[in-house]
Amino acid sequence: MAHAESVRVVFVDAETEEEFARTELAPGQLPDSFEYETRLDLGGESWAVVRADPPSAAQFLRSGSLVLTLRRIQTVDPQEMAYSLPTIFDPLPPTEDSTGSGEHFVIHEDDWRQAELVSRQLAGQVEAEMRAIHEVFRQSSRVVGEGASSMRVFDRIHVRRTPIDPLSTEVSLRRLSELLPVGGRPYAGVRIGDDPGRVVDSFVIAADPLVVYGQALGDRVTVLCLAPLLDAATESAAGLEQAMREFDLVLADWCSGRLLDASAVGAFLNQA
Template sequence: MSPAEVVRVVLVDAGTGQEFARTELSAGQLPDSFEPATRLDLGGEPWTVVRADPPTATEFLASGSLVLVLRRIEQVDPREIRYSLPTFFDPLPPAEAPTGTGEPFVIHEDDWRQTEMVSRRLAGQVEAELRAIRRIHRQHSRVVGEGASSVHVYDEIHIRRAPTAPLATEVPQRRLFELLPVGGTSYTGVRCRDEQGRVVDSFAVDAGPLTVYGQSQAGRVTVLCLAPSADAPGPSAAAECAAGLARAMREFDLLLVDWCGGLLVDASGVGDFLNPA
């Protein structure tokens, strides 16, 4: 059988399963094959090929007919994009193969360095970043939902790239753990949710109402972050944790930054930060 010069093409919407158009195309207007995810422009609208029957030119030119199952590619108006957070830090730290037999502390990628300690001498850099975040809270946020299920969403996000080295003063890891009420779970490091390996040089330990995590090199902490623990602590555990954090902040001259909340807290305000009224 000689190849057909014209192929009858039936177009089917993958969403509805219904045929929506028929046409005839010459052999020169058709590709050698229709691989899945091939994009087509139909009347100025983009579509992607879900399935072609038959898939190759040899077959549909021999039969003279072709069925294309297509899915419309939805175009998103950038003005309609909403974010669940006003800020995140970029770039993420590199990952390495896990070591040891224990479990890592797993966080969402966007949660890396969202609540952290910074050296007081970097307060100028921190305030510049916080001004950008507070502007997003004022001008680009709204509440979706009602009551306990309501959440803030943002139509703009601030990507932080500073401070790159948040601890400008030396923070020995051993001394830090002496000051904090560290106990319970000690993790093998930190793993971002979608990564296979752990964050390079990372550590994470349980400190009552918080998990203290970050990175250290040669016994010196270079990144020091906080995340809520899964279990709700009692009042005494929360007070002990706040006191330990305050001691560490005073000894190493640190400030606590809640980036998403747009807050900068010194040692005297840690208790209220952990236990808001």
């Protein structure tokens, strides 16, 4: 079957769905297929092929025409990059294949251990990390935007690696469950981002609208974190405050650089 000596190519912008250029190309200037990710350089700019009609050389060489829908590839000056958070914890916990049924509580990987309860005995380690976060606020942050749309961004991020074991005292999962009013959906564990696996030894207590999650070995809690939602209930705050007093815990609100006692937990939840 005869093939066209040249192919008429129409370029369409994926953002506007409008044609912005057309040309005639020899068969050797086009790939055999657009079924895989393809990039083109047009006028000194890089474009990604979103859709090709038709997608294969056999088809567009036979018809003599090809429509390419492209999206401009934006490049970012590294000097202009900024973080939305001043700190994250590394490493993330290991995961395992999820067994059994039940929904998982899913968090973004940057949110792991961002608001957590820590044994008061480890306050020295916590305060050292807090000082590093305060330095990020002072030296490497700025406010962008105006009014209600303004936000603080960070030119660098502090990666926390301590405390490795945030609970140096015995914290009972059973007792914690008794103190918190369970009113939300039951969760089978914690998942992080797109990882389909379940965080090893993870648990979730849904005391709507407060979610308490972490890891536990049997009844002994080893990591204890909070995910407060809007308008956290007073009874949730009261139960959490009692747990903090019973187990001698303090609340590390890492993203704001604050270390809070039990008496301040209610205000923390109401501000979330």
